Amino acid sequence: MLVSATEMLQKAKAGHYAVGQFNINNLEWTKAILLTAQECNSPVILGVSEGAGKYMAGYKTVVGMVNGMLEELNITVPVALHLDHGSYDGCLKCVEAGFSSIMFDGSHYPIDENVAKTTELVKIAHEHGMSLEAEVGAIGGEEDGVVGKGECADPDECKMIADLGIDFLAAGIGNIHGVYPDNWEGLSFETLDAIQQKTGDMPLVLHGGTGIPDDMIKKAIDLGVAKINVNTECQIVFAEATREYIEAGKDKQGKGFDPRKLLKPGAEAIMAKVKEKMELFGSVGKA
Numbered sequence: 679m680l681v682s683a684t685e686m687l688q689k690a691k692a693g694h695y696a697v698g699q700f701n702i703n704n705l706e707w708t709k710a711i712l713l714t715a716q717e718c719n720s721p722v723i724l725g726v727s728e729g730a731g732k733y734m735a736g737y738k739t740v741v742g743m744v745n746g747m748l749e750e751l752n753i754t755v756p757v758a759l760h761l762d763h764g765s766y767d768g769c770l771k772c773v774e775a776g777f778s779s780i781m782f783d784g785s786h787y788p789i790d791e792n793v794a795k796t797t798e799l800v801k802i803a804h805e806h807g808m809s810l811e812a813e814v815g816a817i818g819g820e821e822d823g824v825v826g827k828g829e830c831a832d833p834d835e836c837k838m839i840a841d842l843g844i845d846f847l848a849a850g851i852g853n854i855h856g857v858y859p860d861n862w863e864g865l866s867f868e869t870l871d872a873i874q875q876k877t878g879d880m881p882l883v884l885h886g887g888t889g890i891p892d893d894m895i896k897k898a899i900d901l902g903v904a905k906i907n908v909n910t911e912c913q914i915v916f917a918e919a920t921r922e923y924i925e926a927g928k929d930k931q932g933k934g935f936d937p938r939k940l941l942k943p944g945a946e947a948i949m950a951k952v953k954e955k956m957e958l959f960g961s962v963g964k965a
C-alpha cells in the first residue's frame with residue numbers, strides 16, 4: 679500500500695539519513711526502483727513530473743501500475759508516490775488519481791501567492807491523508823520546462839512557508855537540476871544552516887541530486903536534508919547501458935527485437951545506481 683512521505687521523512691531527519699526520491703518514466707524504471715528498495719530494505723519515494731505523468735498516459739495509469747507492482751512484486755517497504763514540481767491543477771489531479779504525496783512548486787510566484795496556494799493545497803492534501811512538499815527559491819537548470827536560476831532561498835520566506843503546516847520543504851541552496859556545469863560554485867551550506875535553524879524539525883529536500891559530490895551530500899544530511907531527488911543520473915546510466923548493449927552488437931548484431939531484452943541492461947543500470955544512492959544517503963535497512 680502506498681504511504682504518505684511524512685513519517686518516513688520525519689524518521690530520516692531524526693535519524694540523520696535521507697530518503698531518495700527517484701523519478702519514474704515507465705514500467706521498467708518503476709520496477710527497477712521498487713525491487714532495489716525492497717532488496718535494500720529502504721523506504722523510497724517515486725517521483726512523477728507532470729511531463730512523465732502525461733508520457734505514462736496520465737496519473738491514474740501511474741497509480742494503477744504502481745499499486746499493481748506493490749502487490750505482485752510483494753513490496754513491503756514504505757513507498758510514496760509523489761508528484762514532482764506540481765502546478766496547482768496538477769496537484770488537484772494527483773489527489774483525485776490516488777497519489778500519496780504531492781509537491782506544489784510555487785517558487786516562481788511572488789511569495790504571497792505561493793503562501794496562498796500552498797495553504798489551500800496543504801488543507802486538501804491532509805484531508806486525503808497525503809503529504810505535501812512546498813518550494814521556496816527557484817532551483818537552477820530546467821525540468822519539464824520549469825526553469826530556475828539556482829538562487830539561494832531567503833530563510834525568512836522558508837519559515838513563512840514551513841509554518842503553513844507543510845510536511846517537507848524544498849529550498850534553493852545553489853543546487854541545479856541536470857548535470858552541474860564546470861563553474862558550479864557548490865551548495866551554500868551557510869544558507870542551508872540558516873534555513874534549518876529557522877525551520878526546526880522540518881525535513882528539508884535537496885533537489886538536483888545528480889552529480890553532487892558525496893561529501894556535500896553527507897554535509898547536507900548533517901544539516902537537516904532528509905529527502906534527496908535524483909533523476910538525471912538514472913537517465914544517464916539507462917541511456918549508456920542501452921547504447922552499449924546495442925552498439926556492441928549484443929542484440930544479435932542489430933537483429934534482436936525483443937523489447938524485454940533490449941531494455942534489460944538499462945533497467946539493471948538503474949538498479950545499481952539506486953542502490954549506490956541508497957547506501958550514500960544512509961537509508962539502507964531503515965524500512
Ligand code: G3H
Nearest residue numbers: 856885886888907909910
Ligand atoms: O525533482 C527532481 C530533481 O530535483 C532531480 O534532479 O535530475 O538533477 O537529479 P536531477
Ligand code: ZN
Nearest residue numbers: 821885886907
Ligand atoms: Zn527538482
